[in-house]
Amino acid sequence: MSKLPDDFLWGGATADFQYEGGFGEGGRGIATHDYETNGSVEHPRHHTMKMPDGTLIEPNSSFILADPVPPEAEPVFLPDAYYPSHKAVDFYHHYKEDIKLMAEMGFNVFRFSIAWSRIYPTGLEDEPNEAGLQFYDDVINEMAKYGMEPLITICHDEMPMELALKYDGWKSRETIDAYVKYCRTLFERFGDRCRYWLTFNEINAVRGFGPCGVRNSDGPDRYQADHHMFVASAKAVILGHQLMPNSKFGAMYAMSEIYPATSKPEDVFHCMQERRENWYFIDTMGRGYYPSFAQEVLSHHGVKEIKMAAEDEQTLLDGQLDFISFSYYRSNTVKAGDPWFNVGGDSNPYLKQTPWGWGIDPLGLRYCMNEIYDRIQKPIFIVENGLGAVDQPDENGYVDDDYRIAYLREHLQAMKDAILIDKVPCLGYTMWAPIDLVSLSTGEMKKRYGFVYVDMDDLGHGTLKRVPKKSFGWMKKVIESNGEDLS
Numbered sequence: 001m002s003k004l005p006d007d008f009l010w011g012g013a014t015a016d017f018q019y020e021g022g023f024g025e026g027g028r029g030i031a032t033h034d035y036e037t038n039g040s041v042e043h044p045r046h047h048t049m050k051m052p053d054g055t056l057i058e059p060n061s062s063f064i065l066a067d068p069v070p071p072e073a074e075p076v077f078l079p080d081a082y083y084p085s086h087k088a089v090d091f092y093h094h095y096k097e098d099i100k101l102m103a104e105m106g107f108n109v110f111r112f113s114i115a116w117s118r119i120y121p122t123g124l125e126d127e128p129n130e131a132g133l134q135f136y137d138d139v140i141n142e143m144a145k146y147g148m149e150p151l152i153t154i155c156h157d158e159m160p161m162e163l164a165l166k167y168d169g170w171k172s173r174e175t176i177d178a179y180v181k182y183c184r185t186l187f188e189r190f191g192d193r194c195r196y197w198l199t200f201n202e203i204n205a206v207r208g209f210g211p212c213g214v215r216n217s218d219g220p221d222r223y224q225a226d227h228h229m230f231v232a233s234a235k236a237v238i239l240g241h242q243l244m245p246n247s248k249f250g251a252m253y254a255m256s257e258i259y260p261a262t263s264k265p266e267d268v269f270h271c272m273q274e275r276r277e278n279w280y281f282i283d284t285m286g287r288g289y290y291p292s293f294a295q296e297v298l299s300h301h302g303v304k305e306i307k308m309a310a311e312d313e314q315t316l317l318d319g320q321l322d323f324i325s326f327s328y329y330r331s332n333t334v335k336a337g338d339p340w341f342n343v344g345g346d347s348n349p350y351l352k353q354t355p356w357g358w359g360i361d362p363l364g365l366r367y368c369m370n371e372i373y374d375r376i377q378k379p380i381f382i383v384e385n386g387l388g389a390v391d392q393p394d395e396n397g398y399v400d401d402d403y404r405i406a407y408l409r410e411h412l413q414a415m416k417d418a419i420l421i422d423k424v425p426c427l428g429y430t431m432w433a434p435i436d437l438v439s440l441s442t443g444e445m446k447k448r449y450g451f452v453y454v455d456m457d458d459l460g461h462g463t464l465k466r467v468p469k470k471s472f473g474w475m476k477k478v479i480e481s482n483g484e485d486l487s
């Protein structure tokens with residue numbers, strides 16, 4: 001093969017709570033991310049929680065959230081805080097304009113997530129919310145006008161708040177039933193127009209109250225929650241295949257490549273073990289059974305065993321994924337003695353970094369694609385890749401973002417090398433995120449990824465006007481040439 005396949009999928013990816021807004025509109029319920037403030041690298045965004053005596057719980061240094069959250073604490077909105085998910089960049093009211101811009105670039109796929117709380121406001125209703133279903137119907141039909149197919153993330157790091165409060169989210173098996181009910185509704189309503197589905201976003205990295213509704217994200221609760229998500233994903237795949245015979249399912253993994261900090265055998269061995277923290281997820285869902293080293297991973301986190309129902313083993317086997325998708329932004333290094341599940345890892349002296357300290361490593365993308373395919377032998381789908389940077393618009397809102405073009409050019413070349421030289425089957429590439437949106441990790445707006453500038457600042461001020469950046473025209477040319485022309 002000397003060219004990318006003719007049916008290669010080119011597009012962009014977003015997540016509802018970072019992009020959609022429309023808080024409280026169309027009957028949408030409250031989701032876990034709705035309580036997250038904006039933040040910055042120095043001051044992480046967090047949920048504000050209140051104890052029965054009125055004491056507010058201060059965020060600690062953990063990623064995004066105060067954790068653990070005491071069982072008696074309730075989420076609370078503070079009058080003077082800013083909650084970015086409520087408006088995000090208002091795709092809810094701009095979807096026609098945004099989809100038109102994506103179509104102008106030549107997208108034939110658009111990955112977006114459905115807000116669970118828009119379909120089942122608390123997660124507990126027997127009947128879905130028609131206005132929520134209608135919104136996504138409108139979005140999908142608008143895309144169809146341009147021949148753009150959906151790649152739907154069923155659950156992107158969040159859930160209706162009520163499920164978190166009532167069941168401690170994914171810690172309980174009840175949440176599996178709520179999720180499968182939600183999936184059935186989506187498949188019955190959108191299945192005639194959607195082939196590609198992702199059961200969960202970054203399932204290997206999510207933890208804690210915001211993404212999983214689990215109050216204590218370390219140790220046994222986290223791994224029990226993961227098991228329930230594995231079973232829920234498998235049940236969704238089984239049901240999806242029954243209801244939509246042409247459907248294809250993936251789940252999405254955060255694949256920051258991990259290298260040993262040195263060639264010292266102890267560092268290399270630790271790196272192998274740290275990587276197993278990811279393989280634990282990919283192997284189980286991609287092959288349909290827990291890997292042989294699962295207990296070793298659990299032991300690192302003080303977990304003696306996972307509670308499983310008798311039928312779970314068969315469900316995992318029957319509900320294995322059709323393809324493996326992942327996000328790739330950066331690589332990290334680890335060394336012996338580092339804590340397990342070292343999300344950020346250490347920086348790599350051989351790499352340049354983004355302003356947010358993420359090591360830029362295009363070759364790591366080729367490495368990831370090869371490694372996953374060698375191991376799982378199922379097609380790859382790159383569903384997030386991009387550069388978060390501070391853009392400086394001119395007086396018309398135009399951004400000359402050569403740095404973004406350079407980042408994407410090198411990563412797309414690495415992807416092409418994996419496909420054309422190493423022969424890794426890859427279904428497509430959806431860049432994060434085609435239109436500027438709110439950052440997941442910091443809640444900032446100034447960490448921009450888009451081909452299209454959105455006039456809004458970190459506190460939600462601005463006109464929301466959309467203006468294509470220089471990279472918009474560049475990506476259009478890349479797609480027109482099916483990836484041949486990266487100049």
Ligand code: BG6
Pocket residue numbers: 015018201202254327384388432438439440441442447
């Ligand atoms: C992935 C998530 O982790 O990375 C996205 O799936 C997120 O939701 C993206 O936005 C980039 O991260 P950040 O923190 O720069 O927004």
